Amino acid sequence: MTINVSPALLEPYNSYEFRNLPKESFRGASTEFSRFPTGLDSEEELEELKLAIHESVFKELDRIDHAIFSDFDNKNIQKREYHGEITFIKKSDLTINYRGKIIFLKKIRFIKHMSRSNHDTSIFEFRIDLREDLINKSIPEFSELRNFLRKRSVAFRGLFLIGNNPVPNRGANRFITETVNKYFLCFFDKGITSENRYSEAFEMIRVHKFELLLAVHVSKGDELNVDKPEYF
Amino acid sequence: MSINPNIFNPNFWDTIPYEDKTEELLTISNSMNWGSEQLAKKMGISDDELEEIITLEKKDEVLVTESLKRFTPILAQQLEEHKLNIARKKREKTKEENRKYAYQIRVVKQKAKQKHLNLPDLLNVNERTFQNWSQGRSKPHGLEAKIMDILIRDFDTGVKLVIEIEETANQIQDPPHDKINA
Numbered sequence: 180m181t182i183n184v185s186p187a188l189l190e191p192y193n194s195y196e197f198r199n200l201p202k203e204s205f206r207g208a209s210t211e212f213s214r215f216p217t218g219l220d221s222e223e224e225l226e227e228l229k230l231a232i233h234e235s236v237f238k239e240l241d242r243i244d245h246a247i248f249s250d251f252d253n254k255n256i257q258k259r260e261y262h263g264e265i266t267f268i269k270k271s272d273l274t275i276n277y278r279g280k281i282i283f284l285k286k287i288r289f290i291k292h293m294s295r296s297n298h299d300t301s302i303f304e305f306r307i308d309l310r311e312d313l314i315n316k317s318i319p320e321f322s323e324l325r326n327f328l329r330k331r332s333v334a335f336r337g338l339f340l341i342g343n344n345p346v347p348n349r350g351a352n353r354f355i356t357e358t359v360n361k362y363f364l365c366f367f368d369k370g371i372t373s374e375n376r377y378s379e380a381f382e383m384i385r386v387h388k389f390e391l392l393l394a395v396h397v398s399k400g401d402e403l404n405v406d407k408p409e410y411f
Numbered sequence: 412m413s414i415n416p417n418i419f420n421p422n423f424w425d426t427i428p429y430e431d432k433t434e435e436l437l438t439i440s441n442s443m444n445w446g447s448e449q450l451a452k453k454m455g456i457s458d459d460e461l462e463e464i465i466t467l468e469k470k471d472e473v474l475v476t477e478s479l480k481r482f483t484p485i486l487a488q489q490l491e492e493h494k495l496n497i498a499r500k501k502r503e504k505t506k507e508e509n510r511k512y513a514y515q516i517r518v519v520k521q522k523a524k525q526k527h528l529n530l531p532d533l534l535n536v537n538e539r540t541f542q543n544w545s546q547g548r549s550k551p552h553g554l555e556a557k558i559m560d561i562l563i564r565d566f567d568t569g570v571k572l573v574i575e576i577e578e579t580a581n582q583i584q585d586p587p588h589d590k591i592n593a
Contacts, residue, residue, distance in 0.1 A: 239441070242438045242441065242442075243441075243442070244413050244414075244442065244490055244493075245413060246413060246490055246493050246494045246497060247442065247490075247493065249497060250493065250496065250497045250500070253493060253496065254444050255444070269444075270444065270446065271441040272437050272440060272441060272446065272447045272450075272465075273437075274434070274437065274465060274466070280466070281465065281466040281467055282466075283447075283462055283465050283466050285446070285447045286446050286447065315466070345413065353415060353418070353427055353431060353435050354414065354415055354418060354435050354438055354439065354483065354486070355413060355414065355415075355438060355442070356413055356414065356415050357413035358413075409504070
């Protein structure tokens with residue numbers, strides 16, 4: 180099956196996923212947004228929460244101007260990883276609309292831009308962690324959610340590449356009118372999977388680089404950014 | 412233009428729903444890397460008050476609208492500077508690449524000289540053009556660029572190729588007598 184690019188994962192945001200990635204690419208992470216988190220949960224609560232969080236994530240990703248994505252090191256936090264590589268982290272304040280109320284997450288380490296010395300590419304990751312203590316106690320609508328998070332926290336992650344071309348912001352954004360397309364490789368809940376997802380992602384890009392480039396070019400007329408920037 | 416030009420119209424924010432305005436406040440704050448504490452300070456309110464505004468538990472249309480009017484030009488300017496910065500980095504990168512390329516051409520010329528070869532003659536370009544290449548003032552194009560790349564990567568193969576091209580061209584121009592008479 181040829182690798183291609185899905186329609187928007189949630190309308191009207193500029194986030195897509197690769198389809199027909201080789202099944203063996205990821206252990207424990209799902210290449211399909213609709214099927215993650217894998218296997219472990221069927222709770223309606225989690226499904227509703229998952230949609231609410233990702234609506235917020237995709238919206239926030241679109242609120243980042245293409246210029247910021249194209250020079251991501253500028254003003255973002257530099258961190259040296261245990262494996263020796265440097266990553267860049269963008270902190271953000273984020274709101275999640277859940278059951279008619281708003282969860283306000285402050286200064287979360289929202290996007291990580293990472294590389295590996297033995298690979299010539301770089302990958303973005305969004306990170307959302309929800310714990311009981313982050314949910315406002317005074318809002319009655321969140322009591323069930325707090326109970327849920329008492330049993331298990333949520334650590335949603337998504338690995339993605341970006342397009343090089345500025346694209347019109349399709350969401351109801353009033354200020355930033357151009358962003359970049361986000362092409363997701365996989366989604367996972369870090370609380371559930373402990374597999375080596377990042378290495379798998381870098382390896383998958385190395386092996387299937389040209390198929391990914393072609394998929395984006397054919398499906399979206401866009402140019403996939405797979406190169407490791409000079410700042411790494 | 413990635414910034415909506417309408418935001419510079421003083422009446423623009425008056426037409427936007429309040430919920431959208433609170434989201435745009437966060438867009439500005441996140442784009443500026445302020446964080447909620449700094450945003451609250453800039454708005455002249457406490458962290459708790461900001462939280463109430465962002466979560467829509469409290470409504471302050473005037474404060475939110477006025478803040479947007481104040482902050483949008485700052486972000487617009489920052490994004491513009493960011494873009495200029497990217498353009499400057501690109502220019503510097505190109506300049507550095509050109510400088511390296513010119514140096515490599517000078518190395519190739521030196522190697523040719525050691526073998527008593529005159530590269531401009533072999534490539535059929537005049538001395539001045541070659542000098543411009545070796546000083547980064549211009550670059551070879553098309554077939555000349557391809558040959559130069561080979562010379563840079565593998566000088567012996569490149570020279571062999573250039574000589575073969577030269578000999579083949581000479582043969583075509585001056586075919587051997589026996590072929591003419593055949």
